[in-house]
Amino acid sequence: MGNTFGNLFRITTWGESHGGGVGVVVDGCPPRLPLTEADIQPDLDRRRPGQSSITTPRKESDTVQILSGTFEGLTLGTPISMWVKNEDFRSEAYNEMSEKFRPSHADFTYQAKYGHRAWPGGGRTSARETVGRVAAGALAKKILRARWGIEVLACVTQVQHLKAIVDPETFSFDQVESNILRCPDAAATPAMIELVEQRRGEGDSVGGIVLGVARGVPTGWGDPVFDRLEADLAKGMMSLPASKGFEIGSGFEGILLTGRQHNDAFRAVEGKVITTTNRSGGIQGGISNGATLYFRVAFKPVATVMHEQDTVDIRLQNTTLRGRGRHDPCVLPRAVPMVEAMTALVLLDHALRHEAQCGRFGASSVAV
Amino acid sequence: MGNTFGNLFRITTWGESHGGGVGVVVDGCPPRLPLTEADIQPDLDRRRPGQSSITTPRKESDTVQILSGTFEGLTLGTPISMWVKNEDFRSEAYNEMSEKFRPSHADFTYQAKYGHRAWPGGGRTSARETVGRVAAGALAKKILRARWGIEVLACVTQVQHLKAIVDPETFSFDQVESNILRCPDAAATPAMIELVEQRRGEGDSVGGIVLGVARGVPTGWGDPVFDRLEADLAKGMMSLPASKGFEIGSGFEGILLTGRQHNDAFRAVEGKVITTTNRSGGIQGGISNGATLYFRVAFKPVATVMHEQDTVDIRLQNTTLRGRGRHDPCVLPRAVPMVEAMTALVLLDHALRHEAQCGRFGASSVAV
Amino acid sequence: MGNTFGNLFRITTWGESHGGGVGVVVDGCPPRLPLTEADIQPDLDRRRPGQSSITTPRKESDTVQILSGTFEGLTLGTPISMWVKNEDFRSEAYNEMSEKFRPSHADFTYQAKYGHRAWPGGGRTSARETVGRVAAGALAKKILRARWGIEVLACVTQVQHLKAIVDPETFSFDQVESNILRCPDAAATPAMIELVEQRRGEGDSVGGIVLGVARGVPTGWGDPVFDRLEADLAKGMMSLPASKGFEIGSGFEGILLTGRQHNDAFRAVEGKVITTTNRSGGIQGGISNGATLYFRVAFKPVATVMHEQDTVDIRLQNTTLRGRGRHDPCVLPRAVPMVEAMTALVLLDHALRHEAQCGRFGASSVAV
């Protein structure tokens, strides 16, 4: 259980780090949309290991194959099955993992829950699991862009204590992709990359923050009281490996203000309602208000470090473990397409839900 | 859509601030459990308006009635319908709201989404909506306590800039209930209460942080990859009115550490696996690891303030609005039972899911 | 579990035969639709006990109250809670049921599943449970009629061995309501009513067939491969108390034909595709084809009979039981509004699902 996300645009992912591959089935995709592997591959390339000097050197081409759901280049409205083969097995590097639980990994909890686990490469607990999400997210982003003109974008804004300055309203995809960290603040980036490399040199790792934004979201998406737009975004982000926190708009810092300071004033501008500030982060009462949607996700430092650490083995004996194998010193650059994917999946699902309940019934077209 | 929460222990809430009342239907409750209104009422009393000098003076006895699902004092396994009547209507206080959108409230987005809204008291957008959640949560807490010995607890740890010192492992229900703020740090509380009263005196409002904990959760609950335990907690918390952020364990501050510093070492103690620190917050890889589960939720300052603020009316004319009616200067004390409720609902749902997939099949009983 | 039906137009019912009442929460209703109790009550009156000489004399006014989800006479898009109080308790008539399992009732299986049951009046196993469905169905029928011009209708076509002749294309609501059996074949009805009365006089009961139709369903509703329109209709009908069989279009008799005889030829008539026969029953490949949708539901003879029958008591001793209390000799007339309700609920849910996936994306508007 737990491997399906979304209600109307619904994805089911599968696959372990080592084995037959990883994949996703997308159900509920609207028909008649142009779709080929070329729409999906670029985001998989952004997620791929081995893409730069600050990601794991594991070699995976991560070439996606669409096995169903399209015909003559258009979606059919039937399930779209996408598959990426696993290539670079190197299971021997993980042999020790068959016996010992890596600290702050999921080896122990998987063993405790299921009584069995695929220890090579971490099995289902590997971030390789996110291939299916990113593939489905690329499709969702394409639909959001084509039909509603929505731009979904993410970037790195903090590495350990080093913070970039990024305006959610204006940073661009090209800025994000201009460096291997995926941080649009050109001034701050070199030091941040240097910090990652320093930590890797120390056999250590770092975490940080990814900012997610969506520009151009129409007013009216989101389903209170439980399926508030920010609640579903929070779930999507907190389901990503290594994420530890989520905040929308003013977030945790917003509590330093009083209500009077914090409120976003409404103004009417050319027949449209806007807010003069955006501490709400584009969502009010769980429903998008037409402003740019933005939020931050905290990712913890990577748990695999090249140092001896205290742990326990499967016979419940105390022991130590030193990280081996190929690992990222920092998940952030590869987390950027994951955050974009989950954002797009949440938004598209809510777009379709809104169409269903309110579309034909004219609510959206009412004044305001 | 969006008014159902949970999969196996599933609640559906209904009701507006003014009208026939608010309620909840709980489906999937195990049979043969003792249940009467006396199990539910105490948490509703903790949520109730008018309970102290720092909550809204609206008068509601919030007396719950169980309309179905029990017989001779025991649950039947059939849906449990619980209902609280609305009593203290004072709609005239809200008349201006029929014409103007309150800043940073959901008036505008509801109008934009649905084309219609129940403006008296905010209708469905009122925190009165949480009555149903708290009632269902009281039931879930009772089951968790009786069957697994789990203690679900929440408290206030920060008001605007004032922080309390609270240890997730040790603070008690009695400490929480010892003051009107629901903060267990006796030293810090007076200043925090004073700050709330000062802001109210200024016609202003404040926000802050609620800490949620669950002690005694067994190892093995949570369903990766999407229905990770922390992902469902995040969704539950971010679905609460006024919440702006969620963090589990070390959260946003955890990113200041390196991986080596951040990891929780495993040790075997009397045949049981524990972690020597708990930066994971009781969850690893989306599954509970047996340690105390803890997380923080940021609540923004209340949007209703007694000052003229810029806004727009339903004819899209610029105007101003000054808060009237009865409002909380700070949601935190009443948010405490809400956070407990959502925590318990998430945990019980995952308990039943775990029973279903892994219970009979012996996974939980495997060594570790 | 199991008390929620539908995905986008989703109902959750609750309530036992004796106790606080029976009700339903409807989530996902489109906003801005006129709705008052007067829209719901007529179908409840058609379902009500005591309505004629061939239904149970139990007295229930079954007056519905709408507790939420509307404001100033229009739906809000928020959950609609509807409630009917129980009035005519006469639990002493059921005392024997506390000790003995009625044959071919659900007393035994409820006891075996849940270990506890509300024996007065059968509790949740009573057909009184259908009040919530019929109330929600009345709303769904209204929406289908208003937005798509769809007419949902059902009638009795067989009582034990006596068959009426009814054309799914032409029988009318007025014909159905012209007699207490709800059979539109005026010639056949008197003998059928006489048969019901004869069986009741004998302390016995009868079953029969209800025909359900929907006229004016647009082409394109239904979601293969699992959520075929007829699959969801079958589930809806087989979830009704006492139903034993479902068939769509030519049904079980269709297998006597060869493929060549059975196929429905397509013809183009004024730019529209029709079939010259309708053995498909309005659905092909799980999707509506624009023809009249029709199906039949078999209802078994009522299990309560006024004769001594072998059974077992709760101490697992063999004993006998003789029916007492007030019971229908035949469920058919009261099943008619239930069949209509489930039909409307399935259709409206699929209407909204179709809007979501295919509405905005133009599929429906493509030639054909």
Added chain:
Amino acid sequence: MGNTFGNLFRITTWGESHGGGVGVVVDGCPPRLPLTEADIQPDLDRRRPGQSSITTPRKESDTVQILSGTFEGLTLGTPISMWVKNEDFRSEAYNEMSEKFRPSHADFTYQAKYGHRAWPGGGRTSARETVGRVAAGALAKKILRARWGIEVLACVTQVQHLKAIVDPETFSFDQVESNILRCPDAAATPAMIELVEQRRGEGDSVGGIVLGVARGVPTGWGDPVFDRLEADLAKGMMSLPASKGFEIGSGFEGILLTGRQHNDAFRAVEGKVITTTNRSGGIQGGISNGATLYFRVAFKPVATVMHEQDTVDIRLQNTTLRGRGRHDPCVLPRAVPMVEAMTALVLLDHALRHEAQCGRFGASSVAV
């Protein structure tokens, strides 16, 4: 939408008749169960085209590959992805289908719903879609057998007007597999096979009835009021291609009896409650009662016949179409494993649901 079945043991199928293949993802499978392709392949072989002289000669080896969810021969509790490649493309045989709608097929409705369709081989509307169901069903059958000793079985009992005599309590798998029709009545089978061959010789086709049974189902499975066990079975069966009717126990014929005749008397035998007859079909009030579960499914005659038939083309011109390509003259022998699969999927899902709600809470262990 609509390609997922089940709640806790949940399958999602994908794939078109021609293209990358067909497959299924199973989520929620209990961990630590032995599983290899050898557990799945036999049922796929029973479903496979070309298996006998009365099935389509299309050549497909239908060799299944398990791509995820197992490790060292045991299930992991993670999603199990199973894939069967398409091999015997012969799309040119279908060229006419690109232009014309086959009568009583789903070409027209898919085109009308989605505005696009994969016409080669019928795309998603082909019975090839059922490969995923049968693969998942084989797994479910194995679990039901291993954990509860349940035997799920189906067989053919009628071809057009020719009826076999089959006792649901006693017919065996070996009897079913003893002939190419999968009918356990050795006396009746030759004439039935002859009839199929005669119709094929005439370029025509036939339908008939498949009986499904499950022996050894424990008391207590099923979730009223909507998710009654027979309601979910009905949905499962009516979601199979070509099915037109479903009846449980006494079914449509049961209405010829009076209540007194129809009721199943309870008796206590060695501390166990049984019924002396089984007109209920093993289910009372939506919950299994411990007796053998049995039901019948009507399958219409195959729509593809080798005769000119009236139809319409995609430009909405009247035309004719004569069946070509390779087709079954009768779906029944291949429908047998499909009926078994859907039966097993429904039962296992309800087994897990029952564990979740009632397992730990002792309801099942209560007297009776």
